[in-house]
Amino acid sequence: AQSVTQLGSHVSVSEGALVLLRCNYSSSVPPYLFWYVQYPNQGLQLLLKYTSAATLVKGINGFEAEFKKSETSFHLTKPSAHMSDAAEYFCAVSVGTGGFKTIFGAGTRLFVKA
Amino acid sequence: KAGVTQTPRYLIKTRGQQVTLSCSPISGHRSVSWYQQTPGQGLQFLFEYFSETQRNKGNFPGRFSGRQFSNSRSEMNVSTLELGDSALYLCASSLESVGNTDTQYFGPGTRLTVL
Numbered sequence A: 001a002q003s004v005t006q007l008g009s010h011v012s013v014s015e016g017a018l019v020l021l022r023c024n025y026s027s028s029v030p031p032y033l034f035w036y037v038q039y040p041n042q043g044l045q046l047l048l049k050y051t052s053a054a055t056l057v058k059g060i061n062g063f064e065a066e067f068k069k070s071e072t073s074f075h076l077t078k079p080s081a082h083m084s085d086a087a088e089y090f091c092a093v094s095v096g097t098g099g100f101k102t103i104f105g106a107g108t109r110l111f112v113k114a
Numbered sequence B: 001k002a003g004v005t006q007t008p009r010y011l012i013k014t015r016g017q018q019v020t021l022s023c024s025p026i027s028g029h030r031s032v033s034w035y036q037q038t039p040g041q042g043l044q045f046l047f048e049y050f051s052e053t054q055r056n057k058g059n060f061p062g063r064f065s066g067r068q069f070s071n072s073r074s075e076m077n078v079s080t081l082e083l084g085d086s087a088l089y090l091c092a093s094s095l096e097s098v099g100n101t102d103t104q105y106f107g108p109g110t111r112l113t114v115l
Helices: none
Strands: A003-007 A010-014 A019-026 A032-038 A044-050 A056-058 A064-068 A073-078 A087-094 A102-104 A108-113 B005-007 B010-013 B019-024 B031-038 B042-050 B053-057 B064-068 B074-078 B087-094 B110-114
Touching: A003 A087, A003 A102, A010 A019, A019 A032, A019 A087, A019 A108, A032 A064, A032 A073, A044 A056, A044 A064, A044 A073, A073 A087, A102 B031, A102 B042, B005 B087, B010 B019, B019 B087, B019 B110, B031 B074, B042 B064, B042 B074, B053 B064, B074 B087
Parallel strands: A010 A108, B010 B110
Antiparallel strands: A003 A019, A019 A073, A032 A044, A032 A087, A056 A064, A064 A073, A087 A102, A087 A108, B005 B019, B019 B074, B031 B042, B031 B087, B042 B053, B064 B074, B087 B110
């Protein structure tokens, strides 16, 4: 069965520092992987997605993620954190064919200190 | 282009009642998925509809049901509400879902509180 594990329910970084949010997946077939961001009282917004093309995926707001099959990882990074990056981030894997069944990780709340 | 809209945004019900939530997808989108978000369980998939047919279903009891209309608008219904049904219910739409790579666009959610 497919699953997603996000390491660290809370991550705190200083403004300007590197952001690294960890995600490991389990999938018996080549996965489609996603990172979403959720701001308070809002829905989810797609940051980026991996669909078996390039292993390094660039997303919005300066985020990127690298798919590493050998490590079953899809960590999200941003070189320099901004105060506006404070939010909850979800890693997700899409399973099945002919329709969506997205499995989300538990989420990582990112805090950015001034 | 207007985004995904969900109504109502907030709802308070009592145990045993039933509730219907509505989702209007982005114009032209044919797939609508529903998710439940709670602090304890996180984001959990409820079901997905495409062209008025339920294509995928999560592990929720039969009290949770949904449907999709010919204009792609979708409703979900929860009968015999329990306290544990208190959650943010999110709807997401996408054009198609061939290969599960289509981008899902999420609505702001409906916050349901069961007293």
